[in-house]
Amino acid sequence: MIIHMSRNATQQQLQAVKDCIANRELAFDISNGKTGVTVIGVLGDCSKVEESVFEEIDGVDKVVKISKPYKLVSREFAPANRVIKSGSMDIGGKSLVMIAGPCSLENDNQIMTIANYISDLQIPVMRGGAYKPRTSPYSFQGMGFTGLQYLVHAREKYGFQIVTEATGLHNHENEDGSIESNTVLDNVVKYTDIVQIGARNMKSYGFLREVAIKTKESKKPVLLKRGESSTLKDFLLAAEYIAANGNSNVILCLRGIRTFEEEKFQRYTPDLGAIPVLKRESNLPVFFDPSHSTGYRSNVYSVSMAAVAAGADGLIIETHNDPSTALCDGEQSVTQQQLSEIIRDAAKIRSTLYPDGYRFPTGVVCN
Numbered sequence: 001m002i003i004h005m006s007r008n009a010t011q012q013q014l015q016a017v018k019d020c021i022a023n024r025e026l027a028f029d030i031s032n033g034k035t036g037v038t039v040i041g042v043l044g045d046c047s048k049v050e051e052s053v054f055e056e057i058d059g060v061d062k063v064v065k066i067s068k069p070y071k072l073v074s075r076e077f078a079p080a081n082r083v084i085k086s087g088s089m090d091i092g093g094k095s096l097v098m099i100a101g102p103c104s105l106e107n108d109n110q111i112m113t114i115a116n117y118i119s120d121l122q123i124p125v126m127r128g129g130a131y132k133p134r135t136s137p138y139s140f141q142g143m144g145f146t147g148l149q150y151l152v153h154a155r156e157k158y159g160f161q162i163v164t165e166a167t168g169l170h171n172h173e174n175e176d177g178s179i180e181s182n183t184v185l186d187n188v189v190k191y192t193d194i195v196q197i198g199a200r201n202m203k204s205y206g207f208l209r210e211v212a213i214k215t216k217e218s219k220k221p222v223l224l225k226r227g228e229s230s231t232l233k234d235f236l237l238a239a240e241y242i243a244a245n246g247n248s249n250v251i252l253c254l255r256g257i258r259t260f261e262e263e264k265f266q267r268y269t270p271d272l273g274a275i276p277v278l279k280r281e282s283n284l285p286v287f288f289d290p291s292h293s294t295g296y297r298s299n300v301y302s303v304s305m306a307a308v309a310a311g312a313d314g315l316i317i318e319t320h321n322d323p324s325t326a327l328c329d330g331e332q333s334v335t336q337q338q339l340s341e342i343i344r345d346a347a348k349i350r351s352t353l354y355p356d357g358y359r360f361p362t363g364v365v366c367n
């Protein structure tokens, strides 16, 4: 249920609405729309609450029942694009946001070499996995906290933001068998600017809740990847878990889905058609990962262009200074040269098709 206050509603009237919600043991989330109107999302089971309960309170303009299962992240709740602030950067605003870096952080030299060209290309966010969710328990599991510290060092030197994946609530075991003293989530929340949740964890609901609780105060953006076999409804509800537990600054990131493709051509199927669907259903920024969705560096340029043309607000791309020696996902990692071409042309597409940020093509109805 969404309560729209009138334009000139007072703080006392707003408080009366909050009290009324609390008396029914429900929670709420407040957003201030572009028009200056306060909108209150009532969270919890509203099925037994009549709209009139709130309509009768002075200062309330209208009460609308949200029909979608995902509420806080829906366009119905807040029709304007949610522009997430991260430092001085706008995510989901006018400009395309580029994120690039290696699949996994490998050593100081690799990290600083890539950081250097990322900075030269003026990419605002560097990625790099310190904790890697590997399909095989025998594969390299990531450098852990040491890698994260190198990434932090790169941020200090070059001034870009950093994103890395939080793989869970466990304490990471290093290559030498030692166990880290803090949990992976605590380290990632403490040291990165954006917290990544991987495709494998999209349905770990307890974990999503913890991520939200740990980022509730800071409102640090959470980059949530779509599970490889999840429906768009499941994906939006996973984002809703994070929003409902206190942090609505969620970036939806598509990264390809599992179909019947042969892996020699594509690792997954790039779910490009999901971009306009997510933009219509939700007000959250939508990113696309052309690296994992294709699996091969020769496909990354074309899929990047298609994603931006379809309305993606950002791209997250794997790059490596020497892809042939990469410890993880070398085949899909682009070179510095390829990355610079992608950035150049993706920016052209964004500014040509969406000069003022995402807009709906003619004829789209949003609910």
Ligand code: PEP
Binding pocket: 103, 129, 133, 197, 198, 199, 200, 225, 255, 289, 292
């Ligand atoms: C990654 O970004 O390195 C990654 C493991 O991605 P995904 O969760 O999409 O597989």
Ligand code: MN
Binding pocket: 103, 104, 292, 318, 328, 329
């Ligand atoms: Mn990878």
